[in-house]
Amino acid sequence: MQYQSQMVAKPYFIAAIGLFVAQILFGLIMGLQYVMGDFLFPEIPFNVARMVHTNLLIVWLLFGFMGASYYLVPEESETELHSPKLALALFWIFLVAGALTIVGYLAVPYATLAKITGNDLLPTMGREFLEQPTITKIGIVIVALGFLFNIAMTVLKGRKTTVNLVLLIGLTGLAVLFLFSFYNPDNLVLDKMFWWWVVHLWVEGVWELILGSILAFVLIKTTGVDREVIEKWLYVIIAMTLITGIIGTGHHYYWIGTPEYWQLLGSVFSAMEPIPFFMMTVFAFNMINRRRREHPNKVAVLWAMGTAVMAFLGAGVWGFIHTLSPVNFYTHGSQITAAHGHMAFYGAYVMIVLTIISYAMPMMRGRAAANSNKSQVMEMWSFWLMTVSMVFITLFLTAAGILQVYLQRMGGDAALSFMVAQEKIALFYWLREGAGVVFLIGLIVYIASFFVGGKERAETA
Amino acid sequence: MSGAFTKSMARNIFYGGSAFFIFIFLALSFDTVRALPERDHRENITPQVALGKKVWEENNCIGCHTLMGEGAYYAPELGNVYNRFGNSKEAIIGFIKSRPVEGNPGRRNMPQFNLSDEELEAVAEFLKWTSEIDDANWPPNIQG
Amino acid sequence: MQKGDHELLLTSTITWLLLLALTLVTYAAAQLGVEGKWLILGVLAIALIKGKLIIDRFMGLRWVGSFWRPMLDLYLFTVGGLIATAFLLP
Amino acid sequence: MGESDSPVLSQQKATLSMTVPDSNRTSCAITTDYPPGDVAIWIFILAELSVFALLFVVYAFTRHYNLELFDLHQQQLDSRSGLINTLTLITSSYFVVRAVAAIQYGNARLCSRWLWGAIALGLLFLLVKGVEYQHHFSLGIGLSTNLFYTFYISLTFFHFMHVIMGMVILTVVALKAGRGGYCATEHTGVETAASYWHMVDLVWLILFPLVYVMR
Numbered sequence: 001m002q003y004q005s006q007m008v009a010k011p012y013f014i015a016a017i018g019l020f021v022a023q024i025l026f027g028l029i030m031g032l033q034y035v036m037g038d039f040l041f042p043e044i045p046f047n048v049a050r051m052v053h054t055n056l057l058i059v060w061l062l063f064g065f066m067g068a069s070y071y072l073v074p075e076e077s078e079t080e081l082h083s084p085k086l087a088l089a090l091f092w093i094f095l096v097a098g099a100l101t102i103v104g105y106l107a108v109p110y111a112t113l114a115k116i117t118g119n120d121l122l123p124t125m126g127r128e129f130l131e132q133p134t135i136t137k138i139g140i141v142i143v144a145l146g147f148l149f150n151i152a153m154t155v156l157k158g159r160k161t162t163v164n165l166v167l168l169i170g171l172t173g174l175a176v177l178f179l180f181s182f183y184n185p186d187n188l189v190l191d192k193m194f195w196w197w198v199v200h201l202w203v204e205g206v207w208e209l210i211l212g213s214i215l216a217f218v219l220i221k222t223t224g225v226d227r228e229v230i231e232k233w234l235y236v237i238i239a240m241t242l243i244t245g246i247i248g249t250g251h252h253y254y255w256i257g258t259p260e261y262w263q264l265l266g267s268v269f270s271a272m273e274p275i276p277f278f279m280m281t282v283f284a285f286n287m288i289n290r291r292r293r294e295h296p297n298k299v300a301v302l303w304a305m306g307t308a309v310m311a312f313l314g315a316g317v318w319g320f321i322h323t324l325s326p327v328n329f330y331t332h333g334s335q336i337t338a339a340h341g342h343m344a345f346y347g348a349y350v351m352i353v354l355t356i357i358s359y360a361m362p363m364m365r366g367r368a369a370a371n372s373n374k375s376q377v378m379e380m381w382s383f384w385l386m387t388v389s390m391v392f393i394t395l396f397l398t399a400a401g402i403l404q405v406y407l408q409r410m411g412g413d414a415a416l417s418f419m420v421a422q423e424k425i426a427l428f429y430w431l432r433e434g435a436g437v438v439f440l441i442g443l444i445v446y447i448a449s450f451f452v453g454g455k456e457r458a459e460t461a
Numbered sequence: 462m463s464g465a466f467t468k469s470m471a472r473n474i475f476y477g478g479s480a481f482f483i484f485i486f487l488a489l490s491f492d493t494v495r496a497l498p499e500r501d502h503r504e505n506i507t508p509q510v511a512l513g514k515k516v517w518e519e520n521n522c523i524g525c526h527t528l529m530g531e532g533a534y535y536a537p538e539l540g541n542v543y544n545r546f547g548n549s550k551e552a553i554i555g556f557i558k559s560r561p562v563e564g565n566p567g568r569r570n571m572p573q574f575n576l577s578d579e580e581l582e583a584v585a586e587f588l589k590w591t592s593e594i595d596d597a598n599w600p601p602n603i604q605g
Numbered sequence: 606m607q608k609g610d611h612e613l614l615l616t617s618t619i620t621w622l623l624l625l626a627l628t629l630v631t632y633a634a635a636q637l638g639v640e641g642k643w644l645i646l647g648v649l650a651i652a653l654i655k656g657k658l659i660i661d662r663f664m665g666l667r668w669v670g671s672f673w674r675p676m677l678d679l680y681l682f683t684v685g686g687l688i689a690t691a692f693l694l695p
Numbered sequence: 696m697g698e699s700d701s702p703v704l705s706q707q708k709a710t711l712s713m714t715v716p717d718s719n720r721t722s723c724a725i726t727t728d729y730p731p732g733d734v735a736i737w738i739f740i741l742a743e744l745s746v747f748a749l750l751f752v753v754y755a756f757t758r759h760y761n762l763e764l765f766d767l768h769q770q771q772l773d774s775r776s777g778l779i780n781t782l783t784l785i786t787s788s789y790f791v792v793r794a795v796a797a798i799q800y801g802n803a804r805l806c807s808r809w810l811w812g813a814i815a816l817g818l819l820f821l822l823v824k825g826v827e828y829q830h831h832f833s834l835g836i837g838l839s840t841n842l843f844y845t846f847y848i849s850l851t852f853f854h855f856m857h858v859i860m861g862m863v864i865l866t867v868v869a870l871k872a873g874r875g876g877y878c879a880t881e882h883t884g885v886e887t888a889a890s891y892w893h894m895v896d897l898v899w900l901i902l903f904p905l906v907y908v909m910r
Contacts, residue, residue, distance in 0.1 A: 030535075034535065037564075037568040037570055038564050038566050041572075042564055042570070045570075046524065046535045047524025050525075110524075111520050111574070114518075123515055123519075126517065127518060127523060128523045128524075128531060128532055128533075131521060162468070162472070184518075187497075187506060188514060188529075188594070190494070190501075192529070192531065193490075193494075232467070232468040232471045232735075236474070239475035239478050239479065239739070243742060247486050249486065254597060255596045255597055255599035256529050256530075257497070258497070259492075259493055259497075260597050260839065264753065264845060264849060268746060268749045268753065269746065271749060272746060272749075275745075329599060332530040333530030333532070333534065334534065337534070408605075410601070415604050418537035422569075465733045465883045466735055470887065474738075474739050477860070477863075481860055485853070496837070496839050614793075617793070621786065621792075624789075625782060625786075628778065631903070631904055635774050635907065635908040648904050648909055651904070652901050652904045655900045659897045662792075663788050664890055664894075665730075665886075666730060683748070684748045688751060688755040691752070691755030692759070
């Protein structure tokens with residue numbers, strides 16, 4: 001670690017992992033509620049558990065992105081962070097605001113929370129993923145602006161690398177697009193249309209720039225390949241991302257009241273969305289094959305390769321499966337969407353945050369370039385446990401989704417009602433829950449890997 | 462000259478290509494917003510429908526149900542519930558009202574939200590309005 | 606400019622005139638109200654020949670060995686083949 | 696431009712290991728692995744071509760299932776403007792070929808003149824297409840009118856935008872050429888722009904018969 005101020009990333013990473021654990025616990029609760037409907041009812045109804053599960057995911061990924069930025073921007077800029085104090089202050093503001101929001105979700109009925117937080121003044125609550133009280137949303141904007149200011153000032157004062165610029169563009173896009181969460185018209189169609197400007201243009205747009213730049217940074221550091229080569233491909237990949245992804249938004253505009261030409265445009269452009277992910281996979285493996293040195297932190301390289309592969313599978317392949325409008329007509333809003341969502345988020349965003357944590361943490365904990373072998377082996381176990389179980393979660397949900405579509409949406413008059421169809425596919429939900437438990441075990445192993453082999457040194461430092 | 466592959470060209474393509482596609486997307490969005498009035502029947506968005514949407518949001522219905530296929534997949538699609546319930550607002554209201562506070566043992570349960578009569582009417586009206594949006598004939602059948 | 610250069614310019618000029626002529630053929634076909642699947646496929650074939658001329662002569666891929674030229678040839682054949690299939694379907 | 700023709704050129708090229716002498720571009724049989732211009736633009740070209748390929752193929756199959764609708768509305772298109780625009784783009788592409796040839800001999804002023812000619816023809820294309828659009832819009836025809844017009848406008852408008860994009864690129868290159876920014880040994884930029892412009896032409900050469908003629 002070259003700059004003292006990079007250390008502010010540490011609390012961000014720790015908070016991210018903590019919230020990750022909570023997210024998975026609530027995921028398991030939901031999974032159980034899928035098959036044991038009355039589990040924790042009425043204390044924690046499904047909608048509350050889901051809100052906690054998804055919001056925690058977003059919040060801990062944001063913590064991860066911020067931590068990643070605080071870690072890599074000083075190193076890339078070759079200068080200390082503009083204001084480590086601001087970074088720390090924002091950390092606590094964000095953590096407390098996030099925690100209070102989650103407590104609010106759990107402690108009082110959602111309608112009460114809406115009332116207390118003054119949703120009447122500017123109603124923004126109650127939309128998928130944007131359930132946060134308006135005041136929390138304002139807090140997010142403030143934290144995002146402060147964070148952006150801090151990062152931008154650092155970049156401006158130091159060396160301007162491609163990694164930094166792309167990251168900055170991604171983070172700015174993230175903040176700007178979030179502003180659409182304040183637009184909530186009475187007209188449901190308009191509401192949904194611009195809701196996607198937050199959700200789609202985040203995960204299939206600007207977040208991919210953040211993902212790309214973090215991956216490029218880790219590859220530069222661990223492979224020793226010429227920065228020029230890696231940055232060149234970074235540009236090509238993110239160019240492809242935006243070329244396909246922006247009009248690819250159209251694949252959400254098939255059935256929400258928007259004009260039908262989106263079925264053509266959305267299908268064509270989103271069918272191309274796997275391409276940048278495929279390029280990213282080829283790129284990562286290529287760079288690692290061309291590596292000029294053996295970095296002692298093998299597990300970080302493993303995470304990086306895992307990101308490239310799983311992002312392609314989850315976001316690329318599983319996205320493509322149901323992106324064409326004639327297919328999506330039947331699969332829209334089924335468990336197939338859930339399957340895609342799980343693997344895409346894990347493969348692209350969870351894994352990239354774990355990649356940078358895996359790369360940066362040993363150095364921030366004063367362990368030279370890498371953890372001891374013992375610790376690394378344990379972390380690799382967690383990698384495989386989590387990744388394989390996520391593959392199975394996805395496969396089980398896909399099977400459930402195919403059956404659901406078949407039973408509920410095909411077969412004319414003989415089609416089953418939603419609830420009856422759900423009972424028929426309960427077996428797959430049980431299997432999914434089982435895979436979820438393995439995932440949790442993987443996560444526990446992951447956390448345990450931080451606490452083993454501290455005294456031993458990595459084999460090759 | 463052959464054989465060049467430069468970072469500056471890759472960068473130009475990123476900026477140029479992105480700007481190009483953002484522009485096209487904005488143009489299409491503009492056309493969409495102009496075309497919407499014929500599809501969303503906004504003339505029927507009464508204050509009651511607007512209140513219904515607010516009730517829908519403030520009870521986080523989207524946390525279990527889908528609405529036009531978007532939301533959670535724990536409970537039935539509601540974009541066409543008005544039609545599924547025999548084009549009856551009363552049936553919708555009756556269903557929401559009759560949810561037991563402690564739930565039915567062993568089954569997926571909808572909470573009892575204790576909505577006022579005005580709110581119940583509003584949410585039913587909202588769901589009726591939603592069912593009339595021209596959404597390219599989705600879902601494939603009445604089961605949603 | 607010497608002999609070889611004139612040859613090159615001549616080639617591109619001939620290509621250009623050929624493209625213009627082929628376009629006029631296509632247009633004439635349209636004006637004459639050409640019907641029937643095979644004639645229509647003739648129009649498509651002309652389009653593909655024109656595409657091939659552009660790729661080889663104008664884009665200069667004629668002397669590019671690996672990857673790019675085969676890629677673009679593959680492109681023409683795939684697109685042309687699929688369009689032809691759609692027009693031939695009963 | 697064989698090696699014997701341009702000794703200065705080939706001497707310079709011999710020092711660059713990545714490049715292949717331009718002599719390959721005459722009729723001798725040696726081939727190169729690199730396309731003209733920057734490889735980055737070729738990745739972009741391939742992506743753009745793929746989008747158009749999908750649009751073309753979906754058009755063809757959708758037409759098959761809506762024959763009457765497509766035939767009816769296709770006949771209302773003005774195939775004369777389609778013809779003019781095809782001739783315009785082909786000629787414009789030819790101008791660009793001449794521009795590249797000019798800069799290969801180091802004649803930057805000639806290069807820039809050919810490029811401006813190509814840009815002017817691009818403008819003519821936009822004008823003709825614009826008149827055509829004007830006609831459609833005055834009849835109240837838009838993207839949502841029917842399936843045929845959804846395709847017709849999507850395809851042609853998307854291409855229209857590419858013509859504008861290509862013209863922007865050509866303009867940048869023409870200005871730089873006019874300032875003497877390229878020479879016989881370093882003119883990747885001209886070749887890059889040329890490749891993009893030919894792609895725009897190539898797409899139209901399929902689009903024109905498919906949308907205007909084939910029925």
